[in-house]
Amino acid sequence: MDLAFLKTLYERPGPYASVYADLTRTTEDAAKAAELRWRALRAELEDQNTPKATLRAIARTIEEELAMRRSEGIVVFAADGEVVHRERLPHPPRITRATLAPLPDVLPYLAERGEQFPHLVAVVDRRGGAIDCVGADGRHEHIDVRGDEEFPIRKVKAGDWNQSRYQRSSENTWKINAKKVAHEIDRAADRCRAEAVVIAGDIRARNAVLEEVSESVLEHTVEADKNTGINDPELDEELNRLLKLKTAERVMTVAERFDRELANGERAVSGLPATTQALRHGQVETLLLMDDTDSDDRLWIGPDPIQVAATAEELREEFGITDPRADRADAALVRAAAATDSELVVVPSNDQAPDQPVGAVLRYTTTPA
Structure with a gap:
């Protein structure tokens, strides 16, 4: 995060x-x-x-x-x-x-x-589509795409004298429109750096668009079997399911790296004192905090975000703070992490919890690995 x-x-x-x-x-x-x-x-x-x-x-x-x-x-x-x-x-x-x-x-x-993954939702039909893209900062962008080709859209009934010609024309129209929609999806996904993409709408249009989007978008895409509007609750539910899956993957990836680095004695620390010291020295790449809102752990802080320590004496000795204050440990750690451009992963308390509720993956160590 x-x-x-x-x-x-x-x-x-x-x-x-x-x-x-x-x-x-x-x-x-x-x-x-x-x-x-x-x-x-x-x-x-x-x-x-x-x-x-x-x-x-x-x-x-x-x-x-x-x-x-x-x-x-x-x-x-x-x-x-x-x-x-x-x-x-x-x-x-x-x-x-x-x-x-x-x-x-x-x-x-x-x-x-939770994690705010940039994402894109597109609802497509044979005439074009509607695209909603949300960046990591929560900024929304909506794009309506109208196909260049309007006629013919529907195939004619069997038996018409020009049936095969109109069928070919309809399919060509869908493909032309799908290509335009796919181009706009690619551009929007690139702008908002979408890590999750949901494409819904008419099944033939979906298939045509999926054939045209770039590989980089396709690898983040799931297809929703919903021929519905962009704000439909069922589509929101599908998007939320995908984002929760992405969050779980993110937590698992960071937790596995943390365990590996800690086991190797390399770029990781565990426990409140060691994590606090690493944050104070700007070493933390990713802070791991268990989702324990009832924790009574405390830390001492000064006016600057990196002025955080396990004891008041540490702040007095290192920074000359004359009036250190005590506060919730998680509040102090998050402030220090934000100030040092560290990322945060909140580990759900109902998952397999680490031995220590606080830890960090480090950017560097102060001693040779």
Whole structure:
């Protein structure tokens, strides 16, 4: 997971209020229930002495969501009287909580968000197609492709005097249009660097397009047997299935490399102290964190993201920090990883967990391998 999108989140001195709110409305008194759940979270923030300006900013955001009914859940991070980052969820968050701490409580959000693979969905027919492409930064691009050839599209019925000529013309028209659609798919996939491609629509058109797309796109493509629109829920389900598979493959690949490097005593470290030290020195290529949102592990931090250590004494000795602060270990590690352009892999807790809940694959080691 590329953490570059989080960098601006850490520009405030803090403290940060982090809210995971359930806004679902599934019963007759749903609106009231959602409001009561928010009041309970607000009370938690008040009990933690959240600054009034920050609390007001969060309240405006959540009350607007409740009024507009735009989401089933929301994640909000706020500091210095402003909402710094928010994300609407299509479902309730897995956990609901509100905390005030030196750093934002981001791990539940990142686990919920998951890997953001750039992807492309195309729904094609014999006249052209519709393409949606989403980049790694979440930016959407929609392209409607209208074939150059409109006539003839349909084959004539058997027995017509010019049957064979029209059949050949129809097939030629489909191929011409399919070639244009495939060209646009190739271009869009290249622009957004799509790692997953779903092609749906008319079966003859799908086959024609699949014959024309490039090999580099084809190797990332699955065919959906759906003759439907671009926003159809069944097509979304197929895309989500593919993206979950890609996520599982990504976790497995990184975990296998981590195990191999660790066993060989090479570019990997395991455990909180060693991983913290590697992040502090900019050595980490990929940080591995178990999805344990209830962990009580703590680290000490300074104002700079790389100022992170297992003890306050380490920060005082290495950086001269006079007032180190303690916070959740996962929050401190993610901040350091984002600042040093490290990637993150969140290891699901229901998978085979590593011996240590924290580890890292390194860019380099400080001693010869």
